[in-house]
Amino acid sequence: MIVWVDMKGVVKVSTDKSAIEELLTRSVDSIYPTRGALEKVLFSGKKIRLYLGIDPTSPHLHLGHAENLIMLRRFQDLGHEVFVLFGDFTGRIGDPTDKLAARVSLTSAQVKENLKTFKTQASKVLRFSGQNAAQVKFNAKWLSKLTFEEVIEFSSHFTVQQMIERSMFQERLQAGKPIHLHEFFYPLMQGYDSYAMDVDLEIGGTDQTFNMLVGRDVQRIYRNKEKFVITNRLLEDPATGKKMSKTEGTLINLDDVPTAMFGKMMAAPDELIVPIAELATLIPQKNVEEIKIALKKGINPRDIKLYVAEELVKLYHSTKAATEAREEFVRVFSKKERPEDAPKLKITKTLPLIDLLIEAGVESRGEARRLIIQGAIKINDEQKKDEKEMIATKKGDILRIGKHRFFEIV
Template structure:
């Protein structure tokens, strides 16, 4: 087994690995001694609706499973039942145990589209943090000083700006680090924004004399469809992993050529060598960017749906955009009497408000019966209409 080659593929797209030599040793031991190793990743039980940004870490975890990893999929139910002390969301309320379990079930339904269920252990940190007790919490807090805690980027900025930081907030990185002690994790994975907390696990494993220090494996944050901000539901620049095949395919085709390479590196199962060849083909113009995007879209839709649905999504996309034909299935609506176009767009669910509809009409994004409309005061009288917003949203409206 070529360990160097395996390491090359594992490191593809990675932002930083602390303890790379240990990672290589773990993989070598798997192939030479049949020893598995444990990879921890923590997930917030308050937000189980995953998008492709979340899948960056999950994809790398799935790759590690092929080379000996047992994934410790950690649900932070202990902290979720306390509430959010960060000051970022005063409205976030503590969750009940039933709510946490419900969200965890939703996670399971989504993550096993990527992870191997037989090589994944679902963990809840209340199992050991509830038993830690007051004495254990005080002992844990004594393992780290305030000066070191203020080295965390957001703490440092808030301290300099004289914004309040609660003692509870200092406990959260310690509790996350203690999870690594309780689970005896060999590797912890997360985004680059989690570096401080991930390193805490190494510190506490050493402090509690576990006999090892976990490898810290960090992946970049995936940029969203806008090409600027990180992928986020709140920013609307995301692709949900439960979205229907047609929408997922179309959204991937909409990304820029520059963003496409980042998506290949962070989301595709393509090997390191094949990724280098892809970049060369694009640079030499032997592969058209649109074809490369089509291949990526088919791979991702296949992963979350099926190969059959991926091909159907491609055919549907080509039918609409290349052949300038209507989608096979269009939602149908009815209304009584003449209706203002902006209201019709809201009625059909194409826009959220008439003001948003007017902005879309002004931006030349609205078509009626396949013809662009510029008159934001347009009235639709008796008849049948096909309304279109942008390239992907359609509705049929019958005005009686």
């Protein structure tokens, strides 16, 4: 979409009806206070300030983040002022949402390390330069400067009952598990972010509804101002209700190399085809509807996955990379050949199998064990089943993890 700029260099806000209609429907679950109220603002031509918050609990952004980044991009294309807030302060505390135990706190060094490539990854969707560039902010800039007196005053506007009624806290109470006092402060900190940036709108997944509505309360209390909230559907498997995750082996990261991204999409459960196409790509909605019809008619899901996988790689890498990834997938998995451009893995010593997998980027020992138990690990086509087996690799060996991840030992 073209970003229109007037003679003075000021970005003009678009009120394109079809673009706003897609913006408010494609991935949306709910809009607060109402869709009608937000539509009225958007069609008025008023420029709004909106943001998405992301905590650096991992060094990778994934398709779940991408869904919200895509919505930000649509607002950016319409001429609105968009921010990505990286929670370098809140990330150290940990969001208790959907957690049946307190998160392990991260150190400042861990947060800093995780943040290293966040902007680069987000730039696969957003524009951080040129006309109407997106802006990056860090909440330690204001949260770390609050005095204890200010925190007490701020927290006085909320009650323990508001916090304790949340489902994950109720489940912990019933299970006799502890609820730590600092966990009540997470939604307050997220709410303060809205005040510090003085935003008109916040977007996030449905799992963030409570936290985002706290920010709405904060804007009303301190600025007597409305703040809109858009909650987007979670990218999850309709058959299981589970989000894409490294634990389930379905996580697709934005910094995955093209062949790995393509391969992971091909390995994803068939039930994820439509959610990924609709929420994490720029495939036109009419094409998404055609995908739904084709699947109902019994078209081979593999053929549809090839299309969606190519669109994924096209968006997060390039058209050329998408074409090459598709050709490589067909060559390797249809013709049973090894990949020509497998990522190189430098191993200089004998390692237990489980440690070799960690060196190859498997994100936890638990995930590594799961892969080994499932028989998903091969070295030179020989299956490995003992996590303690000492592996003495040599140059040119091929490590295969699952169906679609290959590494050449160097």
